Amino acid sequence: MMPVLKNIYQWVDDRVHVTKLFESTAGHHVPLSAGSWFYVFGSATLLCFIIQVLTGTLLAFVYVPSAAEAYTTLEYLTYQQTLGWFLRAVHNWGSNFMVGIMLLHMTQVFLWGAYKYPREITWISGCILLFLTLGMAFTGQVLRFDEDAYWGLGIGAAIMGRVPLIGEGLVHLMLGGPIIAGETLSRFFSLHVFLIPGTIIALISLHLRLVLTKGINEYPTPGVLVKRKTYDAHYKAILKREGVPFFPKAIDKDIVAAAIVIFGILAAAVIFGPKGPSGPPDPTQIDTLPRPDFFFLWIFAIAALLPKDLESIVLLAGAPVIVLILFALPFVCNEGEKHWRRRPVAVVSVIMIYLVLGMLTYLGATSPWSPEMDAWAEDTTPKEFMIDRTPLELQGALVLQYKQCRNCHAIDGIGGHRGPDLANVGTRLTAPQLTRQVLQGGGNMPAYGKNLSPDETTALVAYLVSLRPAGVPAARDSTTPAVPPAAASAQQASVQ
């Protein structure tokens, strides 16, 4: 039996040269030091991509990329198709893992100086792969054709519409017409399933090819500098000294990491399940809180926090500037130190970028700038803000509730957080200042002058003045006489 198999293998190998191919790829020599736990993220990203291709292809067995049918097929996939929920969950969590591990991979190769000579193109192709993966994340969010997808497209169109001169054309190109409709979904399907994955496969081939031709980055040693003139000989010497075939001598940790990644995706998929779909993509259902998927929350936060004059510039120029910086990096820092211990700027940059992205993502997830649309009807008023009030002040409390002030203003944390919390507002603003603020607005508050009767204003301001901790005097300005120092200290004593 065995000799027959051996003969068959030899016959096939003679025709297609599998052994040779395997030896020159999986068996290529790497520095022994590259078999490190820090070097597993690249192969783990590739593994995620393979999982995405497999689950995505199978999801397309059932999914119908038509604006009229997509939502129904998503519900069918989630609730009726055998194991459909599982595939959707793995595809969703696979994409989360892919972006996350890819960022770890990028961070690692940055801190280990792998982008320096002679691996510039490896770095650049990796950056393009990151952008394409984010493109997959956005187009995938659209294919989950629910209300978030619909309004997410609206946000994308609104950003495109800010491009000078060709903005209108770009919006129509993105939407496949002047409005979000059937053709929009069809072209996002084509992008998500054909165009972007095809480009990703081509670039992964280039990326891996470069790993073979230029070699994997040796584990850096502090003080050993990269020099264009000597590096190639230096790397050859390392390979001669401690080179081992990647398979089977240096692949062990990648294999273990692969299993951990698969277990991780499976655990997340089974515990948290698939994402959505939320409500149907019916634009006439406007009772919605559009939020982008996790990876884009930081952009959502930037859009809320930028000053108005800067917004278009940052939204439009931001991406090209980031691309330019990433592409320029391997040329600007082409030589020199590789080890992160001797590159404080690199380490601080990474910490800053993660802090900023993390903070913006947190803000995007909590979005304190959004009004609470139902606060005026649903949120309660804590009782300490109601007892011991005069009838006028109680009337003011009603005005506050009824005029929907609570949608933006919390009382003691309950309500919207767009404007300041009103729990202590009586200690900050005087009655005339409050009246002016309510009637004229300003500082990001609409003016209510046309919308409040004089009686309502009086009552509202009386209530607002009463909003302060017990024993704390109302705010005063320079026109009102100060409380005599003796009385003030007596009051403070009584508070304490």
Place this chain on the structure above:
Amino acid sequence: METPDMKPDDPAAEPKPCACQGGAVPPEAEKSTRRELMLKVGIGLNVVAGAMIGLPLIGYALSSFVQKMPLAWITLGALEKFPVGTTRLASYPNPNSRPWDGDTAMIPCWVRHFEENGEQRFQVFAINCAHLGCPVRWFEESQLFLCPCHGGAYYADGSYAAGPPPRGLYEYEYKVENNELLIKGGVLPTLADTNV
């Protein structure tokens, strides 16, 4: 069974073309100029063929970049649906709708009916916030439109009140015919195409 001495990559195994016989001009030189011409003609033909197939592809892919969809007058229904002094949600079918548009074929908008100097007038606002296109909601009691995304706020007449929007709400052109309210619609309003 061993395959005897098969070395497919061995250059010696292949017959070598020999151009070293005799002192006369080898016929290959003439041949190669003919081949070069052939190659040039071939490349030229393929450039033409490539353009003939490529340009229509580009034209197809970019058609929505240049193609203008005409705006159309669409009815929002009888005037009675919009009593004076109210602001109400209405929706209309996209005039350029395709049969496979599903739910997305209907577009919502806000209709304000008010009286000014004894004259009855309408304002029809796009649902999309001028900031990033999220659907604004009308709050009757505070007479404000609020956006759920980044907190943009607009007054009852659609003018800018607060928050990040760079302008007031987008407004449709409207007319009243046969006791029906009509608007000119068919495009998603953005800063590049305000629809006004």
